[in-house]
Structure formats: structure tokens, C-alpha cells
Amino acid sequence: MTSSGGSSHIGSILSIADILAVLYGTVLNYKADNPKWQGRDRFILSKGHAGAGVYAALAESGFIPIEKLKTHYQNGSNLSGHVSHKGISGVEFSTGSLGHGLPVATGMALAAKINQNKHIVYVLMSDGECDEGSNWEAALFAPHHKLDNLVVIIDRNKLQSICSTEDTLALEPFVDKWRAFGWNVIDIDGHDHEQLINACHSKVENKPLCIVANTTKGKGVSFMENQVLWHYRSPQGEEYEAAVNELENDNA
Structure with missing residues (x-):
């Protein structure tokens, strides 16, 4: 998708591929043939620039046709570069402007509590977007309201668009910060x-859950791993062939 569309963010997509596979394959409660089913769990990809990963998961889960993925980033397609809910079954909220996913998810979780609904709200966010103050307001809000129906997964790949998270705006001690805000925090691979499945099921009564998922940007493609270059670049020609070959051999 990223190669044919000439889009980017492949490094960010690969760092969350395992997380998306676990969520859509095991954890999330949904009905692909009834995407507005009231009992469904809600999922928001806050790091909307990795939207191609969600589109692939939706296709594999039966929400959209596999063939539709070929239209990603094409003129006239609703599979935009940043994830959009417009006309896409299974997408709850359009994202891309960082720092909005968690605040919206806390609102959804609070509404579910008020309405006595039993579904869980999941939000997958980047470590880089923790530079945004809106996230920390939401991080205060969720424990105060005892939102134990909220699960935050943070893609801790330690890289942002042009350098490391620590060189941009230091986040460490990262896990301790979330615990200090009153979250049940689990630090995993x-x-x-x-580990992902067990963490998602490790809920504590009256506490929101924060899973710090330590990942590798560009995971699975040797020349992309931990390389800032692949935040904006898309593989073409020989790079594309080499990347596909590595990923296919890894999954053989």
C-alpha cells in the first residue's frame, strides 16, 4: 500500500503490526458484518499516520474487501493516508492530528460508564505524541473517573519524525510518569x-490500563529497523522487493 500509493510512515506501521494483529485477531470484541453493533469494543488509532496498518487489519478481519487496499492514498479513495472513519466500516474516529485519540477515548469510556455499557475502549498511541499536553490532561482525567474500561497501548519505539523521543522532548522515566498519574501500567515487549494478550487482560478494578509496548520502528525489515529515515520515506523498486522478501521469509 505505502509503495504503490507513494505514501510514507512505513516504519511507524511496522512497529505496530504485531499490536494490531493481536487486537483484531484475539482481543477486540466486534462483528465485521455488523460494524455498528452496540456491544462492540471501540478502538482508536491515535497515531493516525499509521492508518495503512489499520486498513490492512480491517481487510483481514472482513470489514472491507482486500482489493480495496489497492486504492490506498489514491485520488478519490476514502483510504486516506491518515486513518478516516468516512465511509470505512470499523473505524470509530478520524485521527492524524496527534494528541486527540486519548482524550476522545476517555470521553467514550466515561460515556460507556454512565450508560452502563460493558464494552472496552482501546486506544493505540505513539510515544512521540506524548509531547502533546492534551494527553496528560486525559491521563489525569481517566483515573479520577475510575475508567477501568479504558485500555491505552503506547507504541514505545523511541523514535519520532526526525530524531529520538529523548532528544525531542525527554519522556523518561516514562512508565513511572503513568503510574504517578494513577494508571495500572504494564511494561512489555x-x-x-x-505478552500483548496477557497485558490486555490484566485489568484492575477502578483503574485505567496503560500498556507500554516496547517496539522497533521498521520491525521486520533490516534496513528500516530503528532508522528515522523511514518515518517519511516509502520503499520503491529494489527497496520494495527486498522489504517484501524479508517479511515473507520471516513469516514462512
């Missing part, structure tokens, strides 16, 4: 499916 974000590419280990068993």
Missing part, C-alpha cells in the same frame, strides 16, 4: 503476542 510490543512484538510478543503472548
Whole structure:
């Protein structure tokens, strides 16, 4: 998708591929043939620039046809570069302007509590967007309102668009910050499916759950891993062939 569309953010997409696979394959409660089912869990991709990853997960889960993925980033397509809910089954909220996913998710979780609904609200956000003050307001809000129906997964790949998170605006001690705000925090390997599944089910009564998923930007493609270059660049020609070959061999 990113190659044919000439779009980018492939590094950010690959860092969350395992997380999306676990969410859509095991954790989320949904009905692809009834995307507005009231009992469904809600999922927001706050790091909307990795939208191609969600589109792929939606296609694999039966929300949209696989063939539709070929239209990603094309003129006239609703599979935009940043994830959009417009005309896309299974997308709850359009994102891309960083720092909005968590505040919206806390509102959804509070509404579910008020209405005595049993679904869970999940939000997947980047570590880089934790530079945004709106996230920390939401991080205060959720424990105060005892939103134990809210699960935040943070893609901790430690890289932003042009340099590391620590050189941009230091986040450490990152886990301690979330715990200090009153969250149940679990620090895991974000590419280990068993750890991801167990973490998603490790809820504590009256506390929102924060999963710090330590990941590798560009995971699975050797020349992309931990390289800032692949935040904006898309693979073309020989790079594309080499990347596909590595990913296919890894999954063989």
C-alpha cells in the first residue's frame, strides 16, 4: 500500500503490526458484518499516520474487501493516508492530528460508564505524541473517573519524525510518569503476542490500563529497523522487493 500509493510512515506501521494483529485477531470484541453493533469494543488509532496498518487489519478481519487496499492514498479513495472513519466500516474516529485519540477515548469510556455499557475502549498511541499536553490532561482525567474500561497501548519505539523521543522532548522515566498519574501500567515487549494478550487482560478494578509496548520502528525489515529515515520515506523498486522478501521469509 505505502509503495504503490507513494505514501510514507512505513516504519511507524511496522512497529505496530504485531499490536494490531493481536487486537483484531484475539482481543477486540466486534462483528465485521455488523460494524455498528452496540456491544462492540471501540478502538482508536491515535497515531493516525499509521492508518495503512489499520486498513490492512480491517481487510483481514472482513470489514472491507482486500482489493480495496489497492486504492490506498489514491485520488478519490476514502483510504486516506491518515486513518478516516468516512465511509470505512470499523473505524470509530478520524485521527492524524496527534494528541486527540486519548482524550476522545476517555470521553467514550466515561460515556460507556454512565450508560452502563460493558464494552472496552482501546486506544493505540505513539510515544512521540506524548509531547502533546492534551494527553496528560486525559491521563489525569481517566483515573479520577475510575475508567477501568479504558485500555491505552503506547507504541514505545523511541523514535519520532526526525530524531529520538529523548532528544525531542525527554519522556523518561516514562512508565513511572503513568503510574504517578494513577494508571495500572504494564511494561512489555510490543512484538510478543503472548505478552500483548496477557497485558490486555490484566485489568484492575477502578483503574485505567496503560500498556507500554516496547517496539522497533521498521520491525521486520533490516534496513528500516530503528532508522528515522523511514518515518517519511516509502520503499520503491529494489527497496520494495527486498522489504517484501524479508517479511515473507520471516513469516514462512
